[in-house]
Amino acid sequence: xxxxxxxxxxxxxxxxxxxxxxxxxxxxxxxxxxxxxxxxxxxxxxxxxxxxxxxxxxxxxxxxxxxxxxxxxxxxxxxxxxxxxxxxxxxxxxxxxxxxxxxxxxxxxxxxxxxxxxxxxxxxxxxxxxxxxxxxxxxxxxxxxxxxxxxxxxxxxxxxxxxxxxxxxxxxxxxxxxxxxxxxxxxxxxxxxxxxxxxxxxxxxxxxxxxxxxxxxxxxxxxxxxxxxxxxxxxxxxxxxxxxxxxxxxxxxxxxxxxxxxxxxxxxxxxxxxxxxxxxxxxxxxxxxxxxxxxxxxxxxxxxxxxxxxxxxxxxxxxxxxxxxxxxxxxxxxxxxxxxxxxxxxxxxxxxxxxxxxxxxxxxxxxxxxxxxxxxxxxxxxxxxxxxxxxxxxxxxxxxxxxxxxxxxxxxxxxxxxxxxxxxxxxxxxxxxxxxx
Amino acid sequence: xxxxxxxxxxxxxxxxxxxxxxxxxxxxxxxxxxxxxxxxxxxxxxxxxxxxxxxxxxxxxxxxxxxxxxxxxxxxxxxxxxxxxxxxxxxxxxxxxxxxxxxxxxxxxxxxxxxxxxxxxxxxxxxxxxxxxxxxxxxxxxxxxxxxxxxxxxxxxxxxxxxxxxxxxxxxxxxxxxxxxxxxxxxxxxxxxxxxxxxxxxxxxxxxxxxxxxxxxxxxxxxxxxxxxxxxxxxxxxxxxxxxxxxxxxxxxxxxxxxxxxxxxxxxxxxxxxxxxxxxxxxxxxxxxxxxxxxxxxxxxxxxxxxxxxxxxxxxxxxxxxxxxxxxxxxxxxxxxxxxxxxxxxxxxxxxxxxxxxxxxxxxxxxxxxxxxxxxxxxxxxxxxxxxxxxxxxxxxxxxxxxxxxxxxxxxxxxxxxxxxxxxxxxxxxxxxxxxx
Numbered sequence: 001x002x003x004x005x006x007x008x009x010x011x012x013x014x015x016x017x018x019x020x021x022x023x024x025x026x027x028x029x030x031x032x033x034x035x036x037x038x039x040x041x042x043x044x045x046x047x048x049x050x051x052x053x054x055x056x057x058x059x060x061x062x063x064x065x066x067x068x069x070x071x072x073x074x075x076x077x078x079x080x081x082x083x084x085x086x087x088x089x090x091x092x093x094x095x096x097x098x099x100x101x102x103x104x105x106x107x108x109x110x111x112x113x114x115x116x117x118x119x120x121x122x123x124x125x126x127x128x129x130x131x132x133x134x135x136x137x138x139x140x141x142x143x144x145x146x147x148x149x150x151x152x153x154x155x156x157x158x159x160x161x162x163x164x165x166x167x168x169x170x171x172x173x174x175x176x177x178x179x180x181x182x183x184x185x186x187x188x189x190x191x192x193x194x195x196x197x198x199x200x201x202x203x204x205x206x207x208x209x210x211x212x213x214x215x216x217x218x219x220x221x222x223x224x225x226x227x228x229x230x231x232x233x234x235x236x237x238x239x240x241x242x243x244x245x246x247x248x249x250x251x252x253x254x255x256x257x258x259x260x261x262x263x264x265x266x267x268x269x270x271x272x273x274x275x276x277x278x279x280x281x282x283x284x285x286x287x288x289x290x291x292x293x294x295x296x297x298x299x300x301x302x303x304x305x306x307x308x309x310x311x312x313x314x315x316x317x318x319x320x321x322x323x324x325x326x327x328x329x330x331x332x333x334x335x336x337x338x339x340x341x342x343x344x345x346x347x348x349x350x351x352x353x354x355x356x357x358x359x360x361x362x363x364x365x366x367x368x369x370x371x372x373x374x375x376x377x378x379x380x381x382x383x384x385x386x387x388x389x390x391x392x393x394x395x396x397x398x399x400x401x402x403x404x405x406x407x408x409x410x411x412x413x414x415x416x417x418x419x420x421x422x423x424x425x426x427x428x429x430x431x432x433x434x435x436x437x
Numbered sequence: 438x439x440x441x442x443x444x445x446x447x448x449x450x451x452x453x454x455x456x457x458x459x460x461x462x463x464x465x466x467x468x469x470x471x472x473x474x475x476x477x478x479x480x481x482x483x484x485x486x487x488x489x490x491x492x493x494x495x496x497x498x499x500x501x502x503x504x505x506x507x508x509x510x511x512x513x514x515x516x517x518x519x520x521x522x523x524x525x526x527x528x529x530x531x532x533x534x535x536x537x538x539x540x541x542x543x544x545x546x547x548x549x550x551x552x553x554x555x556x557x558x559x560x561x562x563x564x565x566x567x568x569x570x571x572x573x574x575x576x577x578x579x580x581x582x583x584x585x586x587x588x589x590x591x592x593x594x595x596x597x598x599x600x601x602x603x604x605x606x607x608x609x610x611x612x613x614x615x616x617x618x619x620x621x622x623x624x625x626x627x628x629x630x631x632x633x634x635x636x637x638x639x640x641x642x643x644x645x646x647x648x649x650x651x652x653x654x655x656x657x658x659x660x661x662x663x664x665x666x667x668x669x670x671x672x673x674x675x676x677x678x679x680x681x682x683x684x685x686x687x688x689x690x691x692x693x694x695x696x697x698x699x700x701x702x703x704x705x706x707x708x709x710x711x712x713x714x715x716x717x718x719x720x721x722x723x724x725x726x727x728x729x730x731x732x733x734x735x736x737x738x739x740x741x742x743x744x745x746x747x748x749x750x751x752x753x754x755x756x757x758x759x760x761x762x763x764x765x766x767x768x769x770x771x772x773x774x775x776x777x778x779x780x781x782x783x784x785x786x787x788x789x790x791x792x793x794x795x796x797x798x799x800x801x802x803x804x805x806x807x808x809x810x811x812x813x814x815x816x817x818x819x820x821x822x823x824x825x826x827x828x829x830x831x832x833x834x835x836x837x838x839x840x841x842x843x844x845x846x847x848x849x850x851x852x853x854x855x856x857x858x859x860x861x862x863x864x865x866x867x868x869x870x871x872x873x874x
Contacts, residue, residue, distance in 0.1 A: 011673065028673045030639065030835055048592070048641040068835040098806055100835035125831040128638035137640065141594035148582065155485070157578035160665045160846070162865050163648050166872045178613050178624070185872055187615070194865060197874070201565035202467065203574065204485040210647065211600050228597045236448065236465045369535055390874035394562040398467055398505040398537035409597070428599050428631060435603045435622055437634070437827040
């Protein structure tokens with residue numbers, strides 16, 4: 001223990017070894033790989049910053065080490081042309097801090113894991129140690145941070161609203177129910193009502209980064225029952241165009257943050273982050289027409305189906321080199337009761353979706369701010385305004401024109417990294433059947 | 438609408454009016470106050486940045502305006518000695534964007550709201566418009582941002598872990614249960630297991646800002662059933678001292694961020710942010726002894742009760758001018774099964790609490806990292822290790838020495854602002870009885 005404390009104080013990260021030639025350093029990390037070559041052994045140590053080659057000689061070369069054990073190493077850094085990074089560490093002493101069981105359920109140190117999705121998720125902590133998998137969550141952390149930085153710079157503040165709610169936001173379907181002492185409660189499907197209320201409470205510009213819950217039966221490669229929603233809402237907007245302008249600029253900022261902060265990570269997975277120019281904006285009706293004319297594909301009324309979303313993205317990828325497409329003017333009947341009717345067509349809404357590489361990653365739009373209009377809209381859905389009074393009462397006392405949007409963080413990450421399943425962008429996904437680990 | 442769009446493009450915030458003398462500007466905000474004086478009227482407009490006085494003359498002075506209505510104003514900025522900020526806006530035109538109902542349930546524009554807590558929470562959007570109340574959530578946003586900034590600078594990354602879990606983290610009591618399709622599930626009491634697993638997954642240093650859920654029957658001024666937890670966990674620590682060093686430095690950073698970014702807000706509520714020097718660290722036993730000697734107060738076994746926490750903080754406030762106190766070495770029997778036994782006394786743990794102005798705002802400590810030791814610890818509590826296998830299996834494959842801590846964001850905010858009830862630091866609190874708004 002004493003020993004370890006001393007080491008800890010001077011720990012050098014694997015990525016910093018190249019700056020320590022000729023010095024005696026301490027490393028701590030996992031046994032990534034080990035190769036015995038007669039009287040010497042090559043030990044690759046992995047920490048959060050990367051991997052470095054260590055050379056074990058003499059008695060140290062004979063030490064039995066299991067893969068993924070946690071070790072602390074003292075040694076001298078030397079330049080070594082043949083070593084992967086051009087440097088290696090000649091080990092002077094080695095301590096096993098925690099021995100790993102052997103064999104592992106699967107090989108962690110492969111370039112790409114050779115196991116199916118279920119095995120990967122069953123042994124999540126091991127699969128996450130794989131360098132390819134690690135990239136996902138580093139990128140995700142950067143995306144969330146950039147979302148917050150961008151919005152803070154635009155005068156937004158972060159809010160924290162309850163996920164335990166008395167009623168579902170959109171009217172009751174697909175909610176998980178909870179026993180809340182003597183009462184029945186639900187898990188919030190989105191912070192929609194609360195972020196609007198915070199705009200109305202005078203904060204004007206708010207964002208939230210928090211889990212949302214959808215009790216959908218879907219069990220597809222693009223659905224999660226719990227996911228992280230990047231939400232924003234802003235007051236005093238003139239139209240939904242302002243929201244699309246904001247999102248375009250924000251995504252540009254977020255992707256640039258990934259390029260800058262995840263340079264090494266992107267090399268590992270060989271993914272190129274797309275440039276965002278001016279994102280095409282077209283109405284659902286226009287998109288449907290393109291699908292019909294270009295691909296002979298018909299669409300459901302007022303919407304695109306998943307194949308339509310893929311094709312329209314393909315079309316604009318080819319035509320305008322854009323991985324993103326805004327679809328606007330969704331009809332009122334498929335948008336929630338709070339969606340603002342379009343100024344020039346009451347059957348349409350001032351709303352939009354953003355598609356990215358064939359998948360919807362954002363829903364947004366201007367909201368109704370007039371109390372009477374909101375009550376009428378609720379009634380028009382055959383719902384009882386009374387059951388929304390905690391929300392609608394707010395609109396009696398001066399709600400500004402406003403709107404907002406939400407980005408599914410796992411979907412954005414997953415598409416950015418060209419993954420085939422959104423579960424790969426969730427550290428511990430919750431789906432129709434999976435509750436563990 | 439057209440009109441409004443044009444205005445929107447050139448909106449000036451109330452706090453920027455002083456830079457626009459002689460210019461014609463557009464303002465948008467709420468009717469904070471209005472005072473008719475014969476042929477002129479003084480209108481105070483409030484937006485997210487502050488309040489500015491506008492002067493209505495001629496026909497505009499006769500316009501009937503209800504308090505809290507949302508308005509857009511065009512006018513010319515003039516210097517005016519008698520005006521609150523030294524400047525005012527001579528109104529040339531005024532448009533009501535959304536009319537507020539009158540009368541309001543209570544007066545919003547008072548310096549301090551003159552209503553009880555329940556009324557305040559029942560009409561949350563209105564009470565939040567009060568300038569004193571607004572301060573709370575601006576400060577809270579800054580605290581959360583500074584937590585993230587500090588940790589990012591220390592090599593931490595943000596994680597997002599599930600709140601729907603198959604079992605409670607600490608063994609089953611005080612959890613809310615959910616119907617998860619055909620399965621029974623629970624709301625996470627903390628991200629404890631998951632943040633440890635992310636450390637073990639190779640990320641080493643992780644933090645999470647997310648809701649946690651406690652189904653506690655308590656209905657006191659310091660309990661919430663849903664609150665925001667600022668969690669961190671780090672690998673390769675030598676002892677819990679490193680965690681206390683980190684928290685001390687981090688809190689210094691966070692409070693400085695409040696001082697810098699909330700200068701105006703702090704003036705409104707007349708609160709001084711405490712300086713953090715070296716936070717006193719003493720064992721629970723030492724604290725109990727001080728309580729006994731100084732105040733004749735006895736404590737429950739191995740712990741302090743709420744009054745003891747208040748007194749020990751009072752003692753160090755007087756003695757060392759410190760608003761914070763670390764209590765260390767809690768006995769094993771009152772700490773969770775994952776708490777690391779102290780190196781020199783197996784009956785104590787390498788854990789700590791941080792008290793702030795008499796209230797516990799942090800629990801932290803080093804965790805057990807050896808698989809066998811963890812299993813024994815679980816058995817020692819009379820629990821079945823099998824039911825924790827999703828968590829404990831991880832420890833078979835190389836878990837580094839590690840530890841972490843969590844800060845209750847609402848408690849920190851509430852104490853920082855000298856509030857009497859933690860509910861005031863939750864935008865929409867959830868307690869024993871309150872589920873709305």
